[in-house]
Every structure is written in C-alpha cells, then in structure tokens.
Amino acid sequence: MRIMIATAGSRGDVAPYTGLGAGLRRAGHDVALATTDAFAPLVREAGLEFRGLPADTRAHGGVRGSRDLMRAAAAFTTELGHGFADVMADGEPDLLLLSTTTAPLGWHLAEATGVPSLGVYLQPTAPTGDFPPAVLPGSRSLGRPGNRAAGRFALRMTDRVYEQATRNLRHRLRLPPLAASAMRRRQERANWPVLYGFSTALLPHPSDWRPGLEIAGNWWPHIDTAAQLSLDLEDFLAAGPRPALITFGSMAAGEGDRLSEIAVRALRRAGRRGILQSGAAGLAADGDDILTVGDVPHTLLFPRLAAVVHHAGAGTSAAALRAGVPAVTVPVTADQPFWARRLASIGAATTPIPFHSLTTERLTDALAQVTKQQTYARAAATAAQHMGTEDGAGRVLKAVQRSVGD
Numbered sequence: 001m002r003i004m005i006a007t008a009g010s011r012g013d014v015a016p017y018t019g020l021g022a023g024l025r026r027a028g029h030d031v032a033l034a035t036t037d038a039f040a041p042l043v044r045e046a047g048l049e050f051r052g053l054p055a056d057t058r059a060h061g062g063v064r065g066s067r068d069l070m071r072a073a074a075a076f077t078t079e080l081g082h083g084f085a086d087v088m089a090d091g092e093p094d095l096l097l098l099s100t101t102t103a104p105l106g107w108h109l110a111e112a113t114g115v116p117s118l119g120v121y122l123q124p125t126a127p128t129g130d131f132p133p134a135v136l137p138g139s140r141s142l143g144r145p146g147n148r149a150a151g152r153f154a155l156r157m158t159d160r161v162y163e164q165a166t167r168n169l170r171h172r173l174r175l176p177p178l179a180a181s182a183m184r185r186r187q188e189r190a191n192w193p194v195l196y197g198f199s200t201a202l203l204p205h206p207s208d209w210r211p212g213l214e215i216a217g218n219w220w221p222h223i224d225t226a227a228q229l230s231l232d233l234e235d236f237l238a239a240g241p242r243p244a245l246i247t248f249g250s251m252a253a254g255e256g257d258r259l260s261e262i263a264v265r266a267l268r269r270a271g272r273r274g275i276l277q278s279g280a281a282g283l284a285a286d287g288d289d290i291l292t293v294g295d296v297p298h299t300l301l302f303p304r305l306a307a308v309v310h311h312a313g314a315g316t317s318a319a320a321l322r323a324g325v326p327a328v329t330v331p332v333t334a335d336q337p338f339w340a341r342r343l344a345s346i347g348a349a350t351t352p353i354p355f356h357s358l359t360t361e362r363l364t365d366a367l368a369q370v371t372k373q374q375t376y377a378r379a380a381a382t383a384a385q386h387m388g389t390e391d392g393a394g395r396v397l398k399a400v401q402r403s404v405g406d
Helices: 011-026 037-045 066-084 103-113 143-172 180-189 231-238 256-269 298-304 314-322 336-345 360-372 374-387 392-405
Strands: 002-006 030-036 049-053 095-098 117-121 194-196 213-215 244-246 274-277 290-293 307-310 327-329
Touching: 002 011, 011 030, 011 037, 011 314, 011 392, 030 037, 037 049, 049 066, 066 103, 066 143, 095 103, 095 392, 103 117, 103 143, 103 180, 117 392, 143 180, 194 392, 231 290, 244 256, 256 274, 256 360, 298 314, 307 314, 307 360, 314 327, 314 336, 314 374, 327 336, 327 360, 360 374
Parallel strands: 002 030, 002 095, 030 049, 095 117, 117 194, 194 213, 244 274, 244 307, 274 290, 307 327
Antiparallel strands: none
C-alpha cells in the first residue's frame, strides 16, 4: 500500500512520524512523509520518500501570549494551505495519515481525491470532561462540564485559525465552499478515526470520548542502529556522577545568554554536573562540570541522566519518561503547560516553572528537589515500565490493515 503521512510544525511535530513511517515501511508499505523543507534530511535518513510542504514555523517564532500564538498559527496554516493541493503531484497514495496540524487541510484533499484518511495526532484534541484542552495555555481543570465547554471553545478557535486556509484550498481544489467548522463537524459525525501518539501512562483514555478515538502509544523518532554518542559526550558522562540535561528544544530563540546564565548558576548551586543542549535558544557554557552539545538522540542520552530540565514538548516529555528520568519542566507556549502538568500529576516532575517566571533560585530549588527526592525517579520508572508494554506504531499498522479491509 502507498501511504502518505502529512505533518508540519517544529521538529517535535515531525520527528515522531519518521519512526512511525519507518515502522510502516518495514511492514511492506511504500511510505512518503510530507512536511516542510527544513526536515527533508530527517525524512530521508529514515528511508522515507520526502514530499515538500510550504511554510516554516521559524518565520512565525518568538510568540508568547495566546493572541500572538493565534495570529502566528493562522499565518502559518494559510501559508501551508497554499501548497497543500500540490502534495499529491508525484502520485496519489492509497491512504492519507494526517497529523493534528494537517488534518483540517487534509480532510479537503481527501474529499477532492477520494483517498481515505486516518488521523495520527500527537495532542489530545477532542473535548472531554476528564481534563481541560491541551491547546489553551495555562488552563486548569474547570470541572467536568467546564472542561467539556472549554474543549469545544478550543475547537472553535482552531476552526478560526484554519478558516482562510480552508477557503483558499477548497477554491484551489474546485470544491464548493465549506467552512472549517462545518468540515470538522462532518468528520466528528462520521466518527473519523484518530490514533493518538502518546502513552496512557501520561494520559489515560477519557471515558467520554466518541467512538473512533484511540490512544495508541508513542511513535519514537527514527534512529540509525549504528548511531552513537560523540566521544566528547561519552568522556563527560564517564567523568563523574550522572549529569542533568537542560534543553529548550525549538523554543526560546534569542534568549540563549540569559538562559545559559540561569542554567549554569542553578546547576552549580544544586551541586550537579550539567549538559546544555544548544537548540533554538543557543544555550552554551564552558567548564569542567558543564558540556554544551547539539542534536543528540534522546534514546541514547536520556537513560544516562539524573534529570532533564525541558520545555515540556510532547516528544521530550515522553522521551524522559521512557528513559525513567525525572524532569523539571519550564513550559513556554501551546500544549507545553498541559504536558508539564501531566508529568507533575503522575509524580515524574516537579511543579512546572512557567518560562516567564524562570529564575536561578527557582531552577536551583527544583533541581535539588527532583534529584534528591527519589519519589520522582520512582514515578518516572513506573511510567517507563508501562510505556514498555505499548506499541504505538503497531497499533497504527493494525488500523491501516483495518482500513484496507473496509
């Protein structure tokens, strides 16, 4: 079967699909991954066909508040929609797998071409009374009725983000006008299937979700079987007690100097050796007790750490749990506060430190707490054992096989 996965966003929105695609390819399917040009090397390294999508999240970076985030998201999706109609120019697949960011566009493409589709999401999107929506930063539980109402409100806000892109794309595909909200409701009434790529160790299946929604387990980024840590990193790890890693991933561009200073002071006050991952922020520091690294596979590094300080992106949160490593979370935007709270709720992380509230003192206290109180490590280890029983890519493969049967 020819399968095309479509996703867009930051590295954390793309990398998990390289592992999912590689798993489907090993099962005998021809797999293409459509995403933005910046991630073409990731796709090709996984042995997948790359298909380019327009837009780049880096052009809309630097946002903090909800209003800025909405404006940046609308600009991004409108740009993305301009080229979405061309994604099948090199041949139509037999099945479309659509991410959270691409589904509101992919539904129209599926309608125009008749190609069936499945959702493969990294964030919970369906309203539920069990928890507030992941995409409303800072929101806490409002009780079951309030959570469901907030979830419906979040979907309406998402519809607004995609409205212009939907209008343009349907015109390009020669489809009759249809609002983004109308298409979403159509898919919901049809119980359009969605598989969620996160673990029930972190978020149990809500009791009130509609049929067709399934938590599959994580899809892990593809990693070459021959991949190894650099000699410098191996030497540093062997030179003393397990260090803590501090990373902000694709977040906090332009704030490297401030964050590096906070990180180094906090590590030394807490008595910890540390690794700074440069990332988009450009973290950097020198010293016998500090090492700066670039991109490093989480799978290889995380099991050798005492703790991870991170922005609570879905992928980094899951990778730390999978390694059984406790965390200090410093969420920046979007769904990061949601995942930060989930980590804290299961005892695998300290109370989140909002990015705008990060200080040397708060990070020092959190590092000391998470590394000295073994309850955090035990909670992370328990979650890791649970995650080891899940097979996210295998669940998607079964769904693909069911779609063939249908």
